Amino acid sequence: MFRRRDEASSAATALAEQDEKTPRDPQAKKGRPTPKRSEAEASRRTRVTVPKDRKEAARQSRERMRSEREKQRTALLEGDERALPARDKGPVRRFARDFVDSRWSLAEFFLPYAVVVLVLSIVKVPALQLLSTLLFVVFFVLVILDFARLGLGLRKALRERFPNENTRGAVPYGLMRTLQMRRLRLPKPKVKRGERP
Template sequence: MSNTSDASAKKGRPTPKRKEAQSKRIVSSLAPASTKEEKKRARQQTRASRNATRAAYLRGEESALPHRDKGPARKLVRNIVDSRKSIGEYFLPIIFVVLLLSIFPVAALQYGGIAIMYAVLLTALVDGIFLSLKINREVRSRFPGTSTKGLGLYGWLRSTQMRRLRTPHPQLKAGDSF
């Protein structure tokens, strides 16, 4: 009734050494899941889908937009901003010119450049306030009941970007009606 006969029976092969057993486990776990060609094909498919999504985002398709850009109110804000020119668009190039003027050791050029920079900054801020008021008024009239929280800042920040660098790309040209 005891299992001594089963325990003393030989299994027909020697017990593997610990080193051999561990190396066998490691080799099987490190085996590549796929071939190089499959990985290359997967990378190409991922790249193609990423490029298609980015192109849709740049075109302004609603399905490809991130949460901060989605919705009809945000689209209206983008159209309001893109339909007009603002001094904020030129702020970065003006800052670059001021930087170049500050290189010259002429104090009048340096002070003049700084004065121009502050004047443009102040003008951009005032323009942003008026733009924000216009955006909130338009959104309230076209989408009653929609919250206007953050839309003014969203529009002002978009208006301070150079037109070519805005994303999603502008749908309207400057001067078009929104």
């Protein structure tokens, strides 16, 4: 009595194993019994590798993010196109960078000038404070005019160079690059001033 059941169950498992090994028609039925919930959960548990400790998982996540940031930082310093962040990738963005880096602009001197004006405004001489404020307003207007000149030139050059490509966002990208001093720009400038991009 017990023997027959054992033989029948072993025969059923042998058939199930044989069915799993043979390739099946994708439109045919699955050809094997549905696993029990406990078996399905057990197989799912063994597949997913979750760290047992939250601290360990957080540490692994931090290390992974740190390595990705370091890879992007080296790419920005060296100009490696493959590892650049998404905002800096592509020929359109490279052209916008080269266009901006090949020209002089007032905007790159904005931050140092703002520091000088801030120092002059702290001085307790009212005439000097008024003069520094007026100079700052004049410089700010000149930077806006320079932005307009550079933006229009970049937009025209992008239309000529890349007529069928999406150049959306390239002009603001180039203008934001002009606000940084040339020495501090990332990715590093590849063209010298006066060169054609």
